[in-house]
Amino acid sequence: MESPSQAYAEELRGGRMVFNWFRQKTKTKDVAKDRLRVVLMQDRLSLSHGIMEEMKDEVITAISKYVEIDRPGIEFSWKEIDKRRALVANIPVISIKRGATSNDRVTQRSY
């Protein structure tokens, strides 16, 4: 096993001691903030599970009017993008319905 003095000598040899001394140390308050952000997001989400399901259903219903989607393949998740909370939805599309564009809608009606 490596003794502390050996480790120290090793660091000195690599010049890392000097490097570390000048390097900006990560502030532990920022570590705390980042961890809290993630934890609170999960807490708030798990508490509002019912609301999340309801919202998912409504989004699916709205999209289904225009495109045919693979319902079992749908994924909703919270991510942190550029320090902001983002709701990321992954909705696999099987096909676009004919009536999706306004021109087609007229044609469809005339059938």
Add this chain to the structure above:
Amino acid sequence: MSQAIVITSGKGGVGKTTTTANLGVALALSGAKVVVVDADIGLRNLDVVMGLENRIVYDLVDVVEGYCRLRQALIKDKRVDGLFLLPAAQTKDKNAVNPEQMKELIGALKEEHDYIIVDCPAGIEQGFRNAISGADRAVIVTTPEVSAVRDADRITGLLEASGFEKPELIINRIKPRMVARGDMMDIPDIIDILAIDLLGVVPDDDYIVVSTNRGEPAVMTDNSRAGEAYRNIARRIRGEEVPFLDLSEKETIWSRLRRLMRRN
């Protein structure tokens, strides 16, 4: 118009009881009629922090169960005009009282006092439900630590779900030196994360231990930083605009030099 304010936190040990005692005394010193209520049934503590433990005859549960009249259970603080304590029962448990009874009790107290400050027990169960019922306003106490802030967020959600539109935050035990070093979350950090209104900031102060040893809340003396902060909070509760204490540490030439070198 009288107001009932509940002091909550979720996490234990962040200073709810100390906050209740100090705000109660500070409000009474400013001329209001105040009752501090210990809603932590089974774990009574507000009495010792206030220094009134030797004068308890009846308690909150006795009032609710009809063993005595409300006025008999109220302990008058002889040091401060217009200040009363309604102690918790020590032998019963939290289920001895229900939210309806608490609401009725707070309503009765409001008839004769300007401020009712309720010390809520830690946790989110029955004791919490009891303590918040009947309150018009909710204050959440937290410290700049991950665990306390997390619980404060949970409590905020529960309070909002119970109809408290704007719970207010007190950040307790800020250590300016650690904040300056970047080793403690600062006030804007916490406000940013919790997204609720700030009612006050209380610096970490050894004098709180001394004052608790004596049973004299810190606002009773002039030489406590925490006491000064609590006096300011009491003024804000009364509707005054009071600037927040400047807690920033003066930077010495050495700390500045060290910081600059670290930045490279």
